[in-house]
Amino acid sequence: MRPLLSVEDLSIGFGRDAPVVQNVNFAVNPGETLALVGESGSGKTISCRAVLRILPRAARLHSGRMILSGQEGDIDLARISERQMRSDVRGNRIAMIFQEPMRSLSPLHRIGNQVVEVIHLHRNTSEADAKREVLECFERVGFADPERTWRSYPFELSGGMRQRAMIAMAMVAKPDLLIADEPTTALDVTTQAQVLGLMKDLQQETGMAMILVTHDLGVVANMAEQVVVMHKGRVMEAGPAEPILRAPAHPYTKDLFNAAPKIPEAICPLRDPQEDLILELRNVTKTFTMRSGKNWSKPALVRACEDVDLSLPRGKTLAIVGESGSGKTTAARIALGAETVDAGGEVLFRPTTGAAPLQVHAMDRDARRAFQRQAQMVFQDPYSSLSPRQRILDTLAEPLEIHRIGNRAEHKSRAAEMLRLVGLPVDMLSRYPHAFSGGQRQRLSIARALMLDPALLVCDEPTSALDVSVQEQILTLLEEIRDARQLSYLFISHDLAVVARIADEVAVMRRGLIVELGPPEVLFHDPKHPYTKALIAAQPVPDVDRPINLKLVAQGAGAPESWPEAFRFAGQDAPPLVPLDPGHKVRCHV
């Protein structure tokens, strides 16, 4: 078969530095999907942007031919004029969708306006015909009320809906090739599954080719016919997806596979509930009041957490898993006393075995300071949680200064000790955060949390901003530190697979409610609740024989009214959490 697009010997560089993309070749056949796989900095994004020539201004195309074949003959995208690129290729024959659906749509223009523009740019269609085409397209990508979508602004849609609008925008001119740059990375796992399913359906209907840029081998296994694995600007391995996924030949591809989070194998015997609890959340409910825009209507109440009961045994890890809006982060903030609780709920903290429990939400100033020494937090985004204007030494010493512990020399030796503990060289102390990679920054943030020698660490999605191989290292580090220092973790994540390896117990939350609670092995191999099932089913696994089961996803991620009888409820009448086995609780009717 003649490829639709073939990229040959592509090299791109910034200024006089070494090229960031070197001699890259790949080709897409009509109707097929090519996955460009790699970690951040691998050059996968810049290679696919080069096809549309939307590169950062400082980037230079050193060499390369990008042949796009069509009915009027072949054109080399690297050579054609800017005018031809604009009117014939971009948006018309090759369309692109981007990673962040919120920021990729203009916040000030209606969705309809932004989508119909593509038709007006490339065809001479009347206003009414163009609108009809757009509405049809909206319907096909899954908007129930296309007219309403036409009138909506991006901020009125959820993340998944926005990405559907982006897909509609890309599809409306019926391109031959769709380039999707991490189209689902910013989405929740169940939404990701549905969007991927949609893209696959659309591809089958229209016969367009697709280049899918992703870091996730699970997505590749579900979507691609061809794979190109990239690392540091070079192609490591390329070929049909199935053989590569079954038996990767290149060591780098193997590494990527090994780093991908694994689902635990066997069911371990259930452990006895432990008595020595470091942290206990009892009947925690948190209601937020949303001020209404209309002056006279009643403010809306949002339940971020509802009747959350959790307990964390000393030296163990309790994970809270859920999608955005599930209340998992609110629960973590409540556990740290950073958020108040509604009347009737309480959070108990026991600094040492057998100590009298402290009421986290009823402490005076001094008790609070003492508590803060014992409970620290590791944040999600290692780029924004370290001050760019402070040296590492100052960042690390700051907690000690706040609590007036030790002198300057002691601060320094303590900081050096912590750097060694998290696996960074001690001579990094005088450097600024920009000198560090994402993974190293997350190590720094862990070091900072450990400076005060806490007993409890709350980790809020500590690995979700990191590459898979780095994620693996950080998880290992967290495990080692926990076991060496007898720490207890409250671990927040949206990713069941990440949690599976580190947690002793997992609570699955959805819209403020814990729907299922149990050890990770049990949740994976014997999930009871439809939502847990959906989360597991939606997880793309790098195994061509286990595609995403969209039916399970759609059912579990849908409204509680559509769940099977035993779990169904409407409005606020959720059934109670019922213990099925010791240590395994499910929210269902008995």
Added chain:
Amino acid sequence: MEILRYAVYRFGTMLLTLLLVSVLIFWIINLPPGDFLSNQIAELRATGQEAGVAKAEFLRKEYALDRSLTEQYLIWMGFWPGPHGFSGMLQGNFGWSFEFDRPVSEIVGESLWLTVLVNLAAVLFVYMVALPLGVLAAAKSRTMIDYTAAFIGYLGLATPNFLLALILFYYGHQYLNLPIGGLMAPEFEGEPMTWEKVKSILIHLIVPTFVIGTSGASAMMQRLRANMLDELGKPYVETAVAKGMRPSRMLAKYPLRVAFNPFVADIGNLLPSMVSGSVLVSVVLGLQTIGPVLLQALKSQDMFLSGFVLMFVALLTLIGTMISDVLLVLLDPRIRYEGRET
């Protein structure tokens, strides 16, 4: 309809604010000890001109300056009957200027409209210069065009206005035969509007507009450039390019719309800062605007005159803010739909 309700609501709050401002203005004007008349009486006594004292005493009674401050305020505003019944700002009586010995409305009359004219021209100039230059500088950032625009901009910011005025007058007169000083040829002053008078005013406006507008324009240009650069880095710009849009249309439709918000919000600040900022320039250029009048009135404690001018500036500010608020709501759906059910 929503927007109409909002406009009415904003108008209401504006009136309330204006009331508060009037209290503040009156209080501040009366902070220095004594008033124009008591100062005059003291001076007349010292120089032994007892005849004048009687007239001044009469004026004191006439304008209720012998009453308590609260009463004076209420009478000034027209909430309270004075010696001649209700006759305050609300009733359109702006008071008496003791310094010029004429009603305030007569003194201020023409210069009021000239002030509005000069400042409107300057605001238009600011937007007309700053918009294209700012967008151009951002679109061609880090090129000669950008650097040249920035250089000229900083030059405009750094040059003192009065100096610029003198230079422009000199060269404008020498090479373009532009008139020096004033806002119209002397023969038209106090005359009714004619076509000739309008023409004369327009020609006289050129230099003042330029002088008052330059620094505002360069400041706005720099801010617009920075805003645009921020927006240009955002993914929705990339999306628009990937659709196949021409750069010029893309710039105007997407990033400029977003980057423009702060400038709409600025209208409110621009008006008053120009009135007060142009006092010095008006003195140097000999413009018959309200600025020099205010300066003079404040110096001599001519309270009704200064009170009126300050109220006028406050009104201008409030109207500017209201216009920008309503425009913002029209321009930005995120503000308009805040809290709307989805």
